[in-house]
Amino acid sequence: MQSFDALNRYAIPEHVFFRFGPGGQIFADIRNSSASASVFLQGAHLTAFQPRSQYDPLIWLSEKSRFAVGKSIRGGVPVCWPWFGPHPDNSQFPAHGFARTHLWTVSDSSSSKDITRITLTLEPTNETRAQWPHETPVSLEIVVSETLEMSLTTHNAGNDTITLGEAFHTYFHVGDIHSVRLEGLDGCTYLDKTADFARKQQEGDITFNAETDRVYLNTQNDCIIHDPRMYRRIRIHKEHADSTVVWTPWAEKAAAMGDYTPDGWRQMLCVESANAAENVLQLQPGEKHTLMVRYSAEPL
Numbered sequence: 121m122q123s124f125d126a127l128n129r130y131a132i133p134e135h136v137f138f139r140f141g142p143g144g145q146i147f148a149d150i151r152n153s154s155a156s157a158s159v160f161l162q163g164a165h166l167t168a169f170q171p172r173s174q175y176d177p178l179i180w181l182s183e184k185s186r187f188a189v190g191k192s193i194r195g196g197v198p199v200c201w202p203w204f205g206p207h208p209d210n211s212q213f214p215a216h217g218f219a220r221t222h223l224w225t226v227s228d229s230s231s232s233k234d235i236t237r238i239t240l241t242l243e244p245t246n247e248t249r250a251q252w253p254h255e256t257p258v259s260l261e262i263v264v265s266e267t268l269e270m271s272l273t274t275h276n277a278g279n280d281t282i283t284l285g286e287a288f289h290t291y292f293h294v295g296d297i298h299s300v301r302l303e304g305l306d307g308c309t310y311l312d313k314t315a316d317f318a319r320k321q322q323e324g325d326i327t328f329n330a331e332t333d334r335v336y337l338n339t340q341n342d343c344i345i346h347d348p349r350m351y352r353r354i355r356i357h358k359e360h361a362d363s364t365v366v367w368t369p370w371a372e373k374a375a376a377m378g379d380y381t382p383d384g385w386r387q388m389l390c391v392e393s394a395n396a397a398e399n400v401l402q403l404q405p406g407e408k409h410t411l412m413v414r415y416s417a418e419p420l
């Protein structure tokens with residue numbers, strides 16, 4: 121783990137501070153004249169983002185989230201990498217890959233008046249090679265301003281072609297899941313994970329009245345969460361991501377997960393910008409790939 125002295129080389133007065141958070145875990149506390157954010161070193165996991173123009177945070181974090189070594193945080197932006205969902209061949213390996221539960225290293229930071237940038241990297245180790253025998257350093261650049269921008273760059277530094285699955289598994293903060301509407305996926309084909317991966321087609325916008333767990337395929341569209349309770353729209357812009365995963369657990373599943381308060385699930389919606397299922401990537405030796413998202417809030 122990076123020492124505090126090493127981390128403090130990346131501290132920036134009035135912009136970036138390193139602190140101990142829940143569970144004794146270290147996070148970067150980021151603030152500037154337009155927004156604030158928190159990023160934990162474990163998982164390079166952003167747990168908070170709030171533009172100053174917004175009364176409520178854009179990103180949801182479970183009040184019951186565990187902050188334990190090697191356990192994913194419930195909420196925020198888990199980075200799913202280098203596979204999405206269960207491992208294709210080995211059910212003993214962690215769901216959504218290992219990036220979200222490993223310690224990352226801060227490798228850069230910079231700021232101007234109302235923009236703060238921080239970069240974290242995850243290099244291959246013997247532990248990661250045991251599950252992923254490839255030389256693929258990965259970095260995450262997070263840009264905090266009135267919008268939140270994240271770029272996840274994978275470098276295939278080895279000699280083999282690799283198959284890569286990935287996602288920003290983002291939990292957006294909504295007023296009440298029953299009243300939101302998700303625009304942007306009309307006409308898209310999706311795999312319905314609640315119906316044994318049945319292949320279906322979306323008609324119109326998505327509204328929510330039960331557990332929803334879908335991988336929308338071959339879509340580069342922006343999505344918009346319309347949230348009348350919070351009087352806002354959240355725009356989800358993505359680049360180099362061919363899938364969008366839409367997930368909300370509903371009451372029963374949330375209760376079984378153990379890290380939700382009884383009503384917590386009502387105030388979140390995951391819209392995940394991904395390369396998943398049939399959209400996993402083939403990365404040639406030497407090739408780099410960057411998955412990018414930008415989130416912004418607009419009044420309704």
Ligand SMILES: O=P(O)(O)OC[C@H]1O[C@@H](O)[C@H](O)[C@@H](O)[C@@H]1O
Pocket residue numbers: 192215216289313333334365367392
């Ligand atoms: O509990 P986890 O591993 O963070 O996963 C949460 C959910 O993540 C979603 O992306 C999956 O589509 C769901 O099937 C899964 O339940």
